[in-house]
Amino acid sequence: MTEAGVDDVSFSAKIEPSGTTVLRLLSPSLAVEPGIGNPHPGALILIEDSLPEPWRRLPDPTHEARPASSADPELLKRTLRERLPDAIGATEEEIAAAEARLGVGLPEELKVLYRVTRARWEDWGDDYEMADGVFEAVRCELSSVDDLYIAEASTRHCRWEHAAMEAVVTRPDAAVQGVVGSPGWIVFGENGGGDQLAVDLTPGPRGHTGQIILLSHEESVGAELLADSLTDWVLDRETHERRHRREEPPLVAHVNHASIKSVREAAHPGLEVLSIGVWDGA
Incomplete structure (x- = not known):
């Protein structure tokens, strides 16, 4: 073996x-x-x-998206300098290296954050209190500039039998696109509970470029809006997306003896996934 x-x-x-x-x-x-x-x-x-179809789905183009009016790099820099006066920031060369590795330019707010602190453990000298200070200042377990990564679909593993039963849809009023992953989701930290925080460069129809989203470790599709900008997040001005429940046909339909009785009954234009199970006597 x-x-x-x-x-x-x-x-x-x-x-x-x-x-x-x-x-x-x-x-x-x-x-x-x-x-x-x-x-x-x-x-x-x-x-x-x-790969299951949802894992092949890319986000829709977001040419009209703009940063939120609350995005304020200067205010963000002053706030972080006050909270982390002794932090060691990343150099422009280190930021450029991160951009080259990721294949995408970092938004200005994220650059400001890493110019204040590059969040390397060796800079803290194994000092847990200093690490906790960064956590409190940034409101998350901040990844180092070297550990930034793109939350593409491949980073969210799901077994075929479950992944194929997921529906991918973005509502017209959604702030975050309902995809598995995106080349515009830059993960920069965790919340301490296993969930990732990311800057979103491919927002939904009602979202903003650079908004902060949370990728739950308990879910495989979509993300939750936390703040309209990194400035809002650091200043604890959170924004939670309101999810309105609509009386609409299900995106995933199960046809079997205990659920919908026929394919004809399950079919509708918005149907994403059809699961055909067992009928009585079959």
Whole structure:
């Protein structure tokens, strides 16, 4: 197994009263996801390395989006300097290196933040109190300028059988696009509970470029609006998106003996996912 690079092997055994035993070994395969808590295979992937449709969906163009009026780099800089007077900031070369690595330019507010503190652990000399001070000043566990990353769809893992049942939709009044990931979501910190904070450069129809969003570790699609700008976030001026419930047909429909009874009944123009299950007597 070591030579083959296999860490474990799933198996099932059928043992007859006579003692006759049939052992079935299930070797790992790129075409089959492993089971969860049992030896039986998960989803069969007919094309290797293929992705569920929601994970292939890119955000809509946002040419008309603009920063919020509350975005104030000068106010943000003064506030951070007051809160972190002894912090070591990133150089322009370090910021440029981060932009080159990410393949996207950092918005001005994010540059201001890292010019005040580059958030490297070695700069704090293993001083937890200093690290806590940065947490309080920025209101999150700030990633270093070297650890910024793009929250593309590939960063949000989900098993095929669940991912294929997700619906991706952005409402006309949404501030955040309802996609799995985006080349414009720059993750710069965590909230201490496993959720990521990101600057959003591809907002929804009612959003702003540079708004702050939260990517929940318990969800695989979409994000929650936290603030219209990084300035608002640091100054604790949060903005929560109001989600209005509408009486609309479901985006994901389950046709089976316990739910919708027919495909015809489930069909409508906005349907994203159709799951066909078991009927009584089938």
